[in-house]
Amino acid sequence: MDFELNKEQKEIQKAARDFARGEFDKELALQLEEQHRYPTEIWKKACKEGFIGMHFPIRFGGSDYGCFENALVVEEFCRQDSGIGAALMTAHFATENVLFFGIDEQKERYLIPVAEGDSLSAGAFTEPEHGSDITCMSTVAELHPKGWMIHGVKTFITNAGMADYYVVLCQTDPNAGHKGQSMFIVDSTCPGIQVSDVGAKMGLHMVTTGEVHFKNVVVPKEALLGKEGRGFYQVLQFFDHSRIEVAAQAVGTAQGAFDRALRYVQGREQFSKKIAQFQVTQHKLAEMATKIELARLITYKAAKLADAGKVDPKITAMAKFSAARAAVEVASESIQLLGGYGYMTEFEVERFYRDARITEIYEGTSEIQKNVIAGSVLKGN
Amino acid sequence: MKKVLIVAQPEDSCSMELLGVAEVFQPCLIQVAIFGDDLKLSKEKWTPWADRILGFEHPQLQWFDTDFAARVLAPVLLEEMPDLILTSRTNPGLELLPVLSGITGFPAFSDCLRVRFEDGDWIADKAEFEGKVIHSFRLPVGEVPICMSVRPGSFQTPAAIQKKAADYQLMSVPDHCPPRREFLELLDSSAEGVDIRKSKRLVAVGRGIEDQEQLEVAESLAKALNAELASTRPLVDQGWLEKSRQVGTSGVTVNPDLYLTVGVSGSFQHMGGIQGKPFIVAINRDPKAPVFNYANVGMVGDLFELVPLLEQEILKLGE
Amino acid sequence: MKVMVCLKQVPDAGEGEAFLQQVGEEVQVACDDWVLNEWDGFAVEAAVHLIEEHGGESMAVSIGDEAVEGVLRRALAMGVDQAWRLQPDSNSADDSMRLAHSLMGAALTWKPDLIICGAMASDSGNGLVPGILAGKLQWPFVALATGLKWDGKSFLVRHEIHQGMESLEKIGAPLVVSAQSGLNQPRYVSIRGIRRVAKREIPMKNMADLSLSPLQNHVELVDLKRRFPPSGAHAEILQGSPQEQISQVIQRMREQGVFTS
Numbered sequence: 001m002d003f004e005l006n007k008e009q010k011e012i013q014k015a016a017r018d019f020a021r022g023e024f025d026k027e028l029a030l031q032l033e034e035q036h037r038y039p040t041e042i043w044k045k046a047c048k049e050g051f052i053g054m055h056f057p058i059r060f061g062g063s064d065y066g067c068f069e070n071a072l073v074v075e076e077f078c079r080q081d082s083g084i085g086a087a088l089m090t091a092h093f094a095t096e097n098v099l100f101f102g103i104d105e106q107k108e109r110y111l112i113p114v115a116e117g118d119s120l121s122a123g124a125f126t127e128p129e130h131g132s133d134i135t136c137m138s139t140v141a142e143l144h145p146k147g148w149m150i151h152g153v154k155t156f157i158t159n160a161g162m163a164d165y166y167v168v169l170c171q172t173d174p175n176a177g178h179k180g181q182s183m184f185i186v187d188s189t190c191p192g193i194q195v196s197d198v199g200a201k202m203g204l205h206m207v208t209t210g211e212v213h214f215k216n217v218v219v220p221k222e223a224l225l226g227k228e229g230r231g232f233y234q235v236l237q238f239f240d241h242s243r244i245e246v247a248a249q250a251v252g253t254a255q256g257a258f259d260r261a262l263r264y265v266q267g268r269e270q271f272s273k274k275i276a277q278f279q280v281t282q283h284k285l286a287e288m289a290t291k292i293e294l295a296r297l298i299t300y301k302a303a304k305l306a307d308a309g310k311v312d313p314k315i316t317a318m319a320k321f322s323a324a325r326a327a328v329e330v331a332s333e334s335i336q337l338l339g340g341y342g343y344m345t346e347f348e349v350e351r352f353y354r355d356a357r358i359t360e361i362y363e364g365t366s367e368i369q370k371n372v373i374a375g376s377v378l379k380g381n
Numbered sequence: 382m383k384k385v386l387i388v389a390q391p392e393d394s395c396s397m398e399l400l401g402v403a404e405v406f407q408p409c410l411i412q413v414a415i416f417g418d419d420l421k422l423s424k425e426k427w428t429p430w431a432d433r434i435l436g437f438e439h440p441q442l443q444w445f446d447t448d449f450a451a452r453v454l455a456p457v458l459l460e461e462m463p464d465l466i467l468t469s470r471t472n473p474g475l476e477l478l479p480v481l482s483g484i485t486g487f488p489a490f491s492d493c494l495r496v497r498f499e500d501g502d503w504i505a506d507k508a509e510f511e512g513k514v515i516h517s518f519r520l521p522v523g524e525v526p527i528c529m530s531v532r533p534g535s536f537q538t539p540a541a542i543q544k545k546a547a548d549y550q551l552m553s554v555p556d557h558c559p560p561r562r563e564f565l566e567l568l569d570s571s572a573e574g575v576d577i578r579k580s581k582r583l584v585a586v587g588r589g590i591e592d593q594e595q596l597e598v599a600e601s602l603a604k605a606l607n608a609e610l611a612s613t614r615p616l617v618d619q620g621w622l623e624k625s626r627q628v629g630t631s632g633v634t635v636n637p638d639l640y641l642t643v644g645v646s647g648s649f650q651h652m653g654g655i656q657g658k659p660f661i662v663a664i665n666r667d668p669k670a671p672v673f674n675y676a677n678v679g680m681v682g683d684l685f686e687l688v689p690l691l692e693q694e695i696l697k698l699g700e
Numbered sequence: 701m702k703v704m705v706c707l708k709q710v711p712d713a714g715e716g717e718a719f720l721q722q723v724g725e726e727v728q729v730a731c732d733d734w735v736l737n738e739w740d741g742f743a744v745e746a747a748v749h750l751i752e753e754h755g756g757e758s759m760a761v762s763i764g765d766e767a768v769e770g771v772l773r774r775a776l777a778m779g780v781d782q783a784w785r786l787q788p789d790s791n792s793a794d795d796s797m798r799l800a801h802s803l804m805g806a807a808l809t810w811k812p813d814l815i816i817c818g819a820m821a822s823d824s825g826n827g828l829v830p831g832i833l834a835g836k837l838q839w840p841f842v843a844l845a846t847g848l849k850w851d852g853k854s855f856l857v858r859h860e861i862h863q864g865m866e867s868l869e870k871i872g873a874p875l876v877v878s879a880q881s882g883l884n885q886p887r888y889v890s891i892r893g894i895r896r897v898a899k900r901e902i903p904m905k906n907m908a909d910l911s912l913s914p915l916q917n918h919v920e921l922v923d924l925k926r927r928f929p930p931s932g933a934h935a936e937i938l939q940g941s942p943q944e945q946i947s948q949v950i951q952r953m954r955e956q957g958v959f960t961s
């Protein structure tokens with residue numbers, strides 16, 4: 001096993017760090033957070049520098065890097081700012097479906113603009129009645145003289161209303177259960193699409209989360225992404241990759257909270273001693289640092305396997321599950337170390353905590369990850 | 382006897398300090414090279430201190446063209462072979478010294494802080510990593526002439542040495558030495574904006590302030606103290622504060638009674654802009670920050686905690 | 701126009717001094733994290749910008765073992781056209797005169813119109829190499845540039861002189877300039893840039909490639925030890941809780957007559 005980044009990966013990490021330090025400004029982040037605004041300017045710049053969609057092939061706007069390099073960038077971004085980091089990471093959400101299952105025309109049309117900062121993408125999988133269990137969808141796509149007609153409601157959709165297209169999981173054969181699902185790319189300008197708010201949320205304030213109604217939305221034949229009837233399997237394959245990205249988000253968020261806590265305890269004095277000199281503090285720091293390092297190791301392992309073409313759903317699930325837990329615990333301890341200040345918006349760690357919490361929920365809750373892990377273990381893998 | 386040649390830069394108010402370096406090499410012959418389009422004043426200034434003055438008088442030297450100066454001086458150095466060639470590590474010194482070294486092939490030592498004679502060797506110290514470490518070198522004095530720049534403020538002009546009366550020698554400036562740098566304009570970018578040079582109280586901010594909004598912390602302290610805001614260079618380079626507030630060797634020189642630094646490391650380029658004997662208070666979270674070498678009183682801690690507290694207390698005094 | 705930039709890798713100092721370690725009587729620099737010298741970043745940006753604006757070619761050079769490919773690659777990713785790694789003089793890797801000698805070889809071989817260096821390196825703080833290089837090449841040298849333009853015939857250089865003043869000068873090519881902070885804001889290294897240059901071979905040039913003969917009769921300064929400066933020599937460091945420190949500092953300021961009450 002090789003635990004070292006190669007030179008190029010170090011350069012990528014450094015480039016991401018420089019960019020994040022230079023562009024993610026704390027006051028701006030607090031403002032965007034408060035006003036629930038997307039960091040549009042930073043997103044455009046990040047695209048210009050090639051950070052978004054860097055794992056796309058060069059001819060589709062990317063740099064042909066892998067899941068691993070992308071994870072390094074996501075980690076650095078979230079470390080500098082959990083909110084802006086998450087917003088940039090989700091700018092290309094669900095595009096891997098186009099990347100894996102699309103034909104060249106679709107890749108050209110849907111990947112390049114995302115990499116170049118001209119459009120945001122979204123994935124519409126969850127439904128009000130179907131969250132963790134997506135084996136049967138209520139959203140249906142029926143054959144139509146012009147192609148397909150989609151009808152149904154998707155909820156908790158990241159980038160709802162902002163995205164230029166949605167990757168939608170639909171039931172194309174209502175009698176075939178998960179074997180009767182297919183994926184479609186639906187342009188957000190199609191008549192019949194309506195977006196509504198799902199209410200205020202705990203964290204991730206810079207990205208929109210909404211409900212998307214498809215009311216007899218007609219899309220052409222070419223909107224079908226991948227094979228008819230394979231939608232469910234495609235989503236699973238997609239999650240095996242995107243969960244690695246969420247794990248990286250968690251690692252970065254944990255590290256960012258830790259950095260802030262560390263700085264604080266080295267500066268603040270109580271009972272005429274730096275807090276960092278108390279053993280209670282030191283042990284907390286030791287535990288936090290260990291959790292982060294472990295989370296990072298398994299996340300990198302999952303990414304390396306994915307890039308080697310040996311995706312291991314068990315390892316991916318373990319990475320997401322454990323990194324997300326680490327993020328929540330480390331962010332929570334960071335708040336504790338800052339005491340009263342930790343609870344204040346100004347000191348950021350409460351935001352890291354709120355932003356960390358989503359990593360245990362989206363793209364498969366921790367419980368789902370455990371199902372995957374248990375299933376695999378029981379099968380003897 | 383050793384020969385020390387001082388290259389006196391026209392605008393350098395610290396050039397007399399170079400005599401302090403020469404003193405370490407006493408007994409020695411002191412030569413001073415002076416430059417300008419009219420040398421009367423500097424000739425008078427140096428006469429009591431030197432054995433010999435080499436005057437380079439030329440219209441091109443009306444402003445200090447270091448390229449021209451180096452080219453006219455270098456042949457003289459090759460002929461004279463002084464043991465030590467000294468100049469101040471000012472901005473023009475940063476140009477002049479290495480060029481002399483490059484033309485003559487004499488080794489160069491930059492930014493000298495101290496020189497001593499120890500066990501038969503000449504040892505010189507310089508700072509590295511922005512003052513975090515001191516690095517010593519042995520100077521091959523006597524083997525080859527050494528070009529050395531000296532940090533202003535590191536040596537003292539000797540109080541009294543035996544009165545000398547220098548021979549003056551007007552050096553011929555060769556014709557084959559056409560000027561290569563055309564001077565167009567003198568720019569004083571600190572001329573616009575608030576003038577802090579006369580302020581009696583200054584609150585100086587440094588990179589401990591990480592973005593523009595955070596300046597407010599220091600601004601309100603300054604207001605409570607009825608002080609002006611001063612700054613280190615990086616904040617000015619970022620465009621957060623006017624150039625006229627930059628204190629230091631490439632900024633303005635101030636002469637306050639109170640100088641309170643906040644998140645300033647205390648580089649010599651910054652501290653070099655403080656004149657007189659102000660009462661210096663430093664707030665920095667790094668106990669090893671060089672600023673504590675200059676300050677009268679230091680507080681080690683987070684500025685974002687200490688500065689607001691200090692402001693409150695001052696406001697309570699109701700000044 | 702041909703512009704050459706000279707780069708140095710320096711320890712990533714960050715904050716603090718973890719990379720400086722007390723070993724016995726001396727302090728050693730222990731670092732495996734190297735970065736581009738901050739001032740050299742301004743030099744790269746200036747070179748890339750000049751070429752973008754006026755056409756031509758830029759080249760980055762750095763002297764050292766394979767490790768320096770890191771900073772060269774960074775410059776390539778920022779948009780420099782070519783890079784050479786120069787083999788260090790076997791006698792001494794960090795003697796300014798020897799460094800300048802190698803750079804002179806590169807300059808005489810590649811024949812740039814302009815050489816840009818950083819004003820100094822953040823580790824040694826010397827600022828010697830650019831001037832020595834200019835002296836050896838017999839080219840004019842301007843230190844601490846805060847502005848650099850090409851008017852079609854000459855370079856217009858704005859640079860720092862004494863007492864916070866700057867001067868604007870017109871100088872013909874060839875020329876050596878050293879870059880001061882404030883000259884520009886170096887661009888980010890982009891992912892596409894890193895990708896573009898990832899597979900590029902960086903040629904190594906030795907003395908023979910640069911038609912250089914070894915430096916003769918050069919006497920070096922002898923490198924002795926490093927140590928930490930005595931710290932806090934002057935200041936009275938206040939003790940106690942922040943609140944107590946504040947009361948004391950107010951007291952001291954009062955003693956100094958800062959407050960009338």
Ligand SMILES: Cc1cc2nc3c(=O)[nH]c(=O)nc-3n(C[C@H](O)[C@H](O)[C@H](O)COP(=O)(O)OP(=O)(O)OC[C@H]3O[C@@H](n4cnc5c(N)ncnc54)[C@H](O)[C@@H]3O)c2cc1C
Nearest residue numbers: 587588589613614629630631632644645646651666667684
């Ligand atoms: C030719 C030349 C000319 C120059 N001229 C000038 C000049 O005229 N004026 C000038 O100022 N500089 C000048 N410089 C730059 C100078 O060398 C230093 O880089 C600069 O002064 C450092 O500024 P600083 O102290 O703000 O930053 P830093 O050196 O980065 O120091 C920041 C300090 O803040 C402390 N800190 C950080 N966060 C906190 C916190 N939360 N609470 C408390 N403390 C904190 C850190 O411990 C550190 O000591 C010049 C440089 C060159 C090469």
